[in-house]
Structure formats: structure tokens, C-alpha cells
Amino acid sequence: MGPCHNEEPRVLVLTAPVDPTADVVIRHLTAVGVPFARFDAAQFPRETSLTATLDADGWRACLGGVRLDGLHSVYYRRPRRFAFDPAIPTEQLNWCEGQARYGFWGVLENLAVTWINPPNAVQRAEYKPRQLRLTRQVGLSVPPTMITSCPGDVTAFAAAVGGLIVTKALYARTPRDANGYPTGVLYTADDDSCVRLS
Numbered sequence: 001m002g003p004c005h006n007e008e009p010r011v012l013v014l015t016a017p018v019d020p021t022a023d024v025v026i027r028h029l030t031a032v033g034v035p036f037a038r039f040d041a042a043q044f045p046r047e048t049s050l051t052a053t054l055d056a057d058g059w060r061a062c063l064g065g066v067r068l069d070g071l072h073s074v075y076y077r078r079p080r081r082f083a084f085d086p087a088i089p090t091e092q093l094n095w096c097e098g099q100a101r102y103g104f105w106g107v108l109e110n111l112a113v114t115w116i117n118p119p120n121a122v123q124r125a126e127y128k129p130r131q132l133r134l135t136r137q138v139g140l141s142v143p144p145t146m147i148t149s150c151p152g153d154v155t156a157f158a159a160a161v162g163g164l165i166v167t168k169a170l171y172a173r174t175p176r177d178a179n180g181y182p183t184g185v186l187y188t189a190d191d192d193s194c195v196r197l198s
Contacts, residue, residue: 008070009037012063012108015077016040018182022077037066042080044104052107061107073114076122128170 011029013036015022022038029036044050048064061068082100084093105119117125124130129147136142146157147170158165174182 008067009035010070010072011036012068012071012074013038013077014041014074014079016080019077022075025075039064040079041104042083044082045100046083046085050104050107058112059107059110061111068111071111071113073116074108075116076119
């Protein structure tokens with residue numbers, strides 16, 4: 001399988017370089033003596049290699065020189081997108097992205113390990129319209145809600161519900177700089193400006 005270190009982490013942490021939530025988990029793993037490895041998908045394929053072989057026991061993989069044979073679980077937090085060589089022509093990037101995605105995630109998701117949380121479950125859960133529908137289905141109260149790309153519709157909606165509304169981003173991740181640090185902050189805000197505009 002190529003050169004791979006002897007160290008075998010029990011937990012693979014997949015997240016961005018700056019992730020305070022993952023840092024808490026990593027401090028705990030360190031405190032209790034559980035070996036782990038931290039990677040970001042953006043390291044692949046430029047900085048980190050992946051080699052995997054399939055045998056009678058299943059997939060064996062080596063990620064960035066770290067053997068994953070002893071892996072017990074993967075903590076999937078918020079890894080970034082793959083990063084490719086800037087010299088690759090733009091028209092070929094989609095093809096490269098597809099090859100990387102199906103290779104990298106195809107291997108990792110088929111290791112015989114426990115995922116916390118499975119990537120496809122995380123992606124489904126991140127859709128707020130789905131969250132709101134399920135919230136109603138289990139009997140919880142949901143206030144009148146609108147998702148729109150039309151500013152005028154927001155004004156009319158605010159007037160219809162009698163004033164104060166709350167605005168939220170649909171996607172939780174803020175833009176990040178080249179080093180992975182957030183370039184802004186998302187927060188929930190009371191907003192009566194739409195009512196004042198009408």
C-alpha cells in the first residue's frame with residue numbers, strides 16, 4: 001500500500017483547521033489517551049494522499065501516511081472542499097472534483113467504522129426546510145416561516161405576521177479565508193426594518 005506510518009489512530013477527526021467544537025473533542029481524546037488523527041478534506045489531493053486496497057477483510061486505507069486499519073470511528077464535523085492545483089484548467093475542475101469525491105469519500109465511507117455523524121445524514125439535516133417539516137411532524141410549534149429570494153416578499157410577510165421577524169441564514173458556514181479562518185459571524189437578529197419600510 002505504499003509508505004504508511006505504524007501509528008494507527010482509533011478516531012479520525014475530519015474538520016476544518018479552525019473548529020472550536022472539534023478542538024473540545026480532541027482535548028477530550030487526548031485527556032483519555034485515545035489516539036486520533038485530524039485531517040481536512042481540503043488537504044486532499046494536494047497536501048495529503050490516500051491509498052486504499054480491498055482484500056478479503058474489507059478496505060485497508062492509508063491517509064496522509066497514517067494507517068487507518070485500527071480505526072474505530074470517524075468524527076465528521078466540517079471538513080472543507082477539496083483543493084486542487086491552480087494550474088488545472090477551469091474546465092477540468094469538475095472532473096477532478098468528481099474523481100476526488102468518489103475516491104476519497106467512497107473509501108472512507110466504506111471503512112468498517114462508526115461515523116459520528118454520517119456525512120449523508122449531516123447533509124440532509126442541514127436543510128432548514130426539512131428541519132422545519134420534521135419539527136412540525138413531531139408536534140413541536142413552528143412560527144410562520146418564509147424562505148425567499150425576493151426582498152418585497154419579506155416586507156409583505158413581516159406586515160402579515162404583525163411586525164417583528166427573525167432572519168436566519170440557511171447555510172451555517174461563514175465564508176473563510178485561505179487559512180480556514182472565518183471572515184464573518186452569523187447571528188440571529190430581530191428585524192423590524194421590513195415593517196418600517198412598508
